[in-house]
Amino acid sequence: MHEKKFKDDMQRVLRWKVALKEAANLSGWHLNNGHESDFIQSIVEEISSGILKCTFLDVAKNPVGLHSHIDAMSELLSVGYDDVRMVGIHGIGGIGKTTIAKAVYNLFAGQFQSFSFLANVRETTKRCGLVQLQETLLSETLGNTNLKVGNEDRGINVIKERLCHMKVLLVLDDVNKLEQLEKLAGDKNWFGPGSRIIITTRDQHVLDTHGVERKYEVRGLSHADALQLLSWNAFKKSYPEKWYEKLMDRVVQYAKGLPLVLVVLGSLLYRRSEAEWESTICKLQKSLHKEIYEILKISFDALEDNEKAIFLDIACFFKGENKDFVTEVLEASDFDPIIGIQVLIERSLVNIGYLGQLQMHDVIQLMGRNIVHKESPNEPGKRSRLWSHEDILHVLMENTGTNAIQGIKLDSFGQKDILLNPGAFTEMKRLRLLIIRNARFSEGPKSLSNELRFLDWTGYPSPSLPSNFHPQKLVTLNMCHSKIKQFEGIKLVKL
Template sequence: MASSSSSFHSAPPTSWKYDVFLSFRGADTRNTIVDHLYSALVQQGIDTFKDDEELPRGETIRPSLLKAIEASQVAVVVFSENYVNSSWCLQELEHIMKCKDERGQIVIPIFYRIDPSEVRKQEKKYGEAFAQYEAEKKDVESWRKALSDAGNLSGLVAEGPETVFIKEIVSTVSKRLCVAISSDDEDLVGIKDRLQALKSKLAIDSQGVLMVGIWGLGGGGKTTLASAVYDEISSKFDGCCFLKNVREESSKRGLEELQKEILSRVLKQKKEELPEDVRMLIKSRLRRKKVLLVLDDVDDADQLEALAGSHDWFNEGSRVIITTRDQHLLNIQQVNVICNISLLNDDEALKLFCKHALRRGNCIEDFDILSKKVVSYARGLPLALKVMGSLLCDKDRSEWVSALARLKDIPENDIMERLKISYDKLKPLEKKLFLDIACFFRGEVYTKPWEILEACGLHPKIGVRTLIEKALITVSKEGLFDMHDLIQEMGHYIVRGNNPQNPEKHSRVWRLEDVVKICATPTEENHSIEALEARCGIYIHWEWGWDSNAPRYVPLSFRQAVANMKELRWISCDEFPATSLSKNFQLIKLSYLRLWSSKLKQLWKGDKILPNLKVLDLSGSERLISTPDFKGLPCLERIELVGCKKLKHIHPSIGYHETLISVDMSNCPSLKTFPAIRGMKKLETLIFSDCYRLSKFPEIQMNMENMVELSLKGTQIKVVPSSIGQYCTNLCSLDLGLCKRLKSIEFNFHLLKHLKMLNLRGCEKLKILEQGLFDVNYQVLDLCITCFKDPHPSMKFLGFSPSLRKLSLRFCHLKNGDISSLLCELFKLQVLDLCGNDFSRLHCSLLQLRSLKVLILSSCNNLVELPELPESIAVLEAWECDKLKVIHLPTNLRWLWRISLDLQTISGDVGRKLQSMLQRWIRGRPKSGAENARPDAMEDRFKEL
């Protein structure tokens, strides 16, 4: 009976079914070297065929045995004393040598207790056997040739202890297999560099136990890479095991069965010989050998705990390789190194696709453009390239065109289902989070959708991290949500389900043409749609063609359609077309309502109850006149009414709302009053910027300990009431800039112990009084164009807060001596703006301002001398300084990025020094990194200061 080793070792490449075929004379070697060699090969993860049947002398070899020879990549021929006495063996050898010539099979002869020359020349017993065959009138020429050719091949001669010799054979077979795999594997396109990088991280020759994780999205080549490195290095370990599909196999067979599989492979024992309970045995026995263990496609921490519990399970020099889609599992396991699988570049992708689609490594001219479209679609994902290649193989050009056109709407199920494995492992809230990002937020800065995701209770802070760890999304350095194109398409595939052409049955709607289709039946209740994004004012002829009967804009029926979406969690709509929401708008699951630039005059008529609404954003609704009663919105946390030009009436209920955290009514020029604040105990942010008809700050009648930000910038208030100092004691930011009618601040700044930012820019009528203004530990202080006809003594003698990072004293009429010499002790100061003042010199040294990056002295018409600058300076502006003659520019200003000076100032020594500095900067750019040297990058950096 024939038997073959079974293991989790990855299937041989190309058409090989077996790694090794053993050819031997059973009577000589079956129960000695061949039995031991077979076990050693199998334990090494080498799939080996060994025939266990004996044929009577003279019987013809079976067809099944010939097929086994043809399906083996390597043939190991064990020549023994009586090998030639079996015509069956000679028939095997003849067929093996034929496969060597025609199929590229590798043949390794083993000379067991026989001299190789006897085989080559058919001498002694081999000669006697052939004399007998010739006497029987058998055709032996082909057998003689096969023996001669095999005997001339490089092989191994049995010498010394048999165990040592068997190790030598296994090592030779492993090496020959590795060479074959690395040189002839259609699935391993682009493997060379990735394999080398992984081997480097594995540090095979070093001691200690290393666990290495291979992480990335499904179909990205993790298993292929792990299999390739396993094949190449397994011969260097005492015991090896490649457990493939751990996720699937643990579900089918259980973890205890997989533990037995590992022990069986590593200890070279049959599973039947192992005890029933191996949970304790696996830990104690693995540490006795130098082991190579690959756990492929792990998706649960319990799998790792059961199969590779910790580093101390293994002996010195052992290596454990784990492939997974979930980075979090690798962090839990405390692996030494995590390798993020890199997808194929365009050239590699094209080569892999062409091998599958065209059965060659390069494109046929007629298919070149179409092939590149497939490569663009796959975005380097090997899974997609293989599936598409197999799909298009043997198809004509017109079928390729048709298949690619279909992909736009209907992706290939094989690809989607494989990618969907990661999604299926998510928790329910994580699934909602992923689908929202895939459908709405890819390419957006994460801060924008964060508010929506938080409002809907999706807990994005922890959820986004989980999605990143599972390789479903990424967040770029710029803070943009991103993902692989096919991962996004998989999200769309899930949303559409079995109804790709029926958007009313989708859970999420984001395409304008789908919105228009839904509006065709606005009166039907909808229990499918959970999230909706629409830009109602967009002209949509490009989606519908030029048919004059096609809809151009979202119709007014959209209002009724939205009201009937009973499962809606959030809606974001630009240019909502109606003047109010529908009478039956009663969406109890709605958490986020954003209607930007709408035509609303009022949100709704009468009272509404939206028990879960947390965010209401009507910004840009220039026709909006009044707000609704807020009593029916008990969970409301944020109100955004920015740019509502005609807004006049704020319902008094807002002043009693206990859950509101933020209210922003910036740029509402018609707003004159705001209701008294009597119950807004959670309010943190209140903004009235540019409400230039607002002349009185709302009355505060309660402690507002949560208030941290208040902006009255650009309003008409004349007095800042004492209630702010009394009730808003935790205020961090107070913006009173451009309050041109402001005359007094009726509270002592000593009360605002946490104030970090104060803006009094342009408060021309404000007289600076003691009131502790200069005793607060500000980080940002802006006193631009504030009245300083008689500067406060604190400026001259006491100076400013040592925690200041940004100080603006633009156009404050400061003269010589008006600024305290203690200015030089502001060691944290990064930005100093003294533009438009009247001093001729700064009577303090700036050299000690070691953090100073930006210095602005422009329009200081009396300035004659520029002080010495610290090394940290990056931006210097001193244009329109007509009398400036002396500029101290040390040569070690290595961070200097921009200088703005008048041309007449740049002459003589100053000009030469600047030219020298510029040359050094140009030479030094590559060293500091091109990215950091880009002007726009530097500009962005200083905008943040």
């Protein structure tokens, strides 16, 4: 009809055709026969609800060094493809896993039909159970706050039925058990094409067991980023005061790229004098700040008894030692070090160096030693492991050792003779590991524990071992540069 009416101005008609076609393809609301004012009000309410739903998460007060992590995660996620992907973010406590997950969530949430960020899965499961997490997931993705599932098994079916056709972005933060994944994101077919599930955890094995193929291990900050993060928290600007630069370097060296440590210590040192910085740094060499200790200890508390014992032995005695050597010593102590060390690696508590040596973040080592120190803060003779020169000398010279002591390592004391109490080892009946190197004693002990599995005493001061020493469990004996000429009555598995 318009073509006939405007036959002399066909360009206008063509423009109308294009405009009408574009309008017809727009998604929106249909008025039908409703009242226009009510219709407009419903549109406003729905848009307002959507805006609130899309509110960004607070990532970090000073998000230093995030760009490289976001780039790596973007590549793993490849948002836009129609496959369903699960991507794991793993690493040590305090390394920034949750911060990265929040930043990625904020970046991509708008590209999904529905989205949900389930924070603190570990803690929420312990406190409220998995049913509440299932209901929260459904509430956030479906927009139905009244939906109840009743029990975990029904919750699984509801999630599968309601979300299998929806493009969902789901973040499961701080997962520590396989059960949590099985009941919140059991399989890729629970979610519609294009969905992405991000999982943060301290335990890489949880990801492996659930079949998560794409994993991102979070590493510490670079020296430059660490300085900047510390400066933002200590001085509220991106660069430090010039006269604090050396002190800043010492804190950064202590933190070894761990954002948690830099944020906590930076806040602690805000507006402090140089003398207060110096005092704090000296204090930190002996004991962790309480907030840092509590966060890191979560990983230790989740270990089984076998792994706990192995972790404490490494933290107190064997950091930097060859893995095969340590495995041998730990096997002699009736531990299961092959699986134990692997678990510690998966939980980012230990890693293996290029030459096969056991490595551990300095702050993690200090956390382990703090755990032992807390066994008996005021009396070292009642702790399970001794490594401090001061504590060992107190125990050996004052004869305050007890049945609690399982291991002692004294290394490089110096040239001064140590006045050993002859009965110092008498009460240490559970002592299984004794390492004394580069230390001179005035005399040897009158007794040693028959539970010893590993005895390494360089420069042993006496011509013979105690006559009542019957080490039937001893696996390794090293007495080089000692005064002993021969051994009588001792049978060893390895000498």
